Amino acid sequence: MNRRNGGTDGGIRARAAARLTRGIPLLAWLLGALLAAILESWFGRELADLLDLPRVPVLFGFEYALNKPQLIPATLAFLLLVYGVPLVLGARLLRAPANAIARALADRAPAVSVLVHLALVYAVLHLWTDLSDYRLIVVKITLIAVMLTLSLNVVNGYMGEFSCSHPGFMALGAYAGSLVTIVGFTKSQMFGPPLLPPALGPYLFPLALVIGGAVAAVGALAVAIPSFRTRGDYLAIISLAFTFIVKSLIENLEAVGGPRGLRGQPDWANLPVVFACTVLCVGVINQFVRSIYGLALNAVRDNEMAAEAMTINTRRTKMIAFLFAAFWAGVAGVLFAHVLRYVNPGTFGLQQLAEVLAMMYFGGLNSVVGSIVGAVSINLVSEMLRPLEIWKWVFIPLLLILVMIFRPTGLIAFREFDPLALVRPRDGGGGRGTPRGEGR
């Protein structure tokens, strides 16, 4: 996320940037980013002192530079020294060895190559978030938002329904998963002593995730079955009613805390767990939408009757899509509850709905990369603009409206995401310009 190269300026500068970045594989960029992260964690504080900054810029300096413009030059210098120069130089210098490694890996074991890249991404994130708890929570929430947005895209983008039920699925997952961990492994005022030895807990946390997802998937039946008979706006209402019902139901269940919410979730959703879940979610959903099931979803979206005539079992397709999306939304809900370690039903209301819809349609319909970009950018931008306080809620909507007017299907819509193409070496073959798919 801290990779930047001047791509949008157009003209000579863009061409110069393209020449500078030509032939650099993703591996080199990641190594450069790792270098930047290491530099920051070693010298960040000293450099910040040297430049008279109050502290290390947590989110690229936005958190104070918007209020204190006199700090902008120093912040820019910091960003350039710590992120910009190491990133570009590192990537540039390591170009040849990185290409060789990428080639060797891609030729022998493409899967290993993907794993190596993921490990590097994780290392960068780990080092970067080690510096401040605020960064850590922002990154975790962003990763969870990626899962949510992506699972929403399965229904709203690939299948073309306008489903408003995601906060409901998320709430079901969050509460089911929290109940498993709180009742099972912690001593709480509400549920008494743990049923199982707490030491087992972290190992059985995946179980809680699966249960959360499964409960959400069962809840999704309430939306999936009506979707056989109706679609479009009526399904939107059914799914909206579903969200209202789930929220209201939880508010009225005193056993899980009612409107006061549920607290005391153990702190098991650390960065590795959240990262692993997100990667798994992206991988599985990407395979799903590229499989024959994904094509069936598109067929149902484009013309249900024709799809039926082409022997696609539309009912089964819809059922699978809803349950699958709900499962991942439920898993995201469990993680969300364990990151914040507190949930209340008010979280899963219209606000959440508007947020996840905005992220999805901003990123792009029918596109895995789009969802990742949408979730990451909206989350980061909204954190970075926090110092603007209330004006933030004028700028972000305006941004979204502009995107909708100029790119009605979202930033990166209808793009297939191929991880193997992303990790391939860049020195061979025709002179490609900037590397494709810089989102990740």
Next chain:
Amino acid sequence: MTVFLQNLVNALQWGSFYALIAIGYSMVYSILMLFNFAHGDVFMTGAYIGCGIALLLVGLGSAGILVLPGWLVLVLTLLLAMVVTACLGMFIERVGYRPLRDAPRASAAITGLMIGIILETGNLILLGAQRVKFPALIQPVTYELGGVFVTNQKIMIVIVALGLALALHQFIRRTRWGMAMRAMAFDYAVVPLMGVPINRIAALTFALGSGLAAAAGILFGMAYPVLDPYMGIVFGWKSFVAAILGGRGSILGATLAGFLLGFIEIFVAMVFPSTLRDFIAYSIILLILVFRPYGLFGEPYSVRLRL
């Protein structure tokens, strides 16, 4: 029995708000095939505009510059606020929806949501976080009919709501503009070929819907005098539910479904603990839609969806 009748009166009042807002959703839908998700916030803005106008008129009256009787202030407030909010609605249509007319419908939905957020935030920035109190324009008089208490306010609210709905119905049935709107709802593609200015008709539709929302806002302000910037969200979404429940694009359906939603909510709250209101109300709606997937007055899909 008196409890029932009393709640019936309350439900009529509560349903009036839903009905007036739902009509706006429904009209825009029938003409442009999209839902104006900013409509709930237009309702909120209408209430604030009405409140401002009423405060101004009351202020002028107490300063002795322009002394008007309370009912006249109310009528003026209603009319002026409806006109101003109608202009707001046309503006929203121009900047938010017209550029997106050929885009996927979901994009327009997102734009609507975002315009709504801007209206809420703009209100907060302009007026700060303190709540605004709607001035009492007419002296409340309570009548008792066989144990049922009815205030003149409630009667007025229901009558104004029904009157506006009826006036709109007549407008659409009887005038050339209304005929153009019906034609556009019937076939969006062919109508421009017949010389109907579709942009003007679309703007008119937004203006009418927003005007009704402003009326709903003022009536709401009379009944529940404390306004806050987020009051439009829940009302908006619930009226959206009512609009769909009535059947896509059916004004009669939207009105009736608005009242129906009001009845369901009030009577659920009468029988069960009021925290269960949403749960039961939406379960009922879910059931209705499962058995009547096209709403109460809607027609099954015949037009290909533009999604």
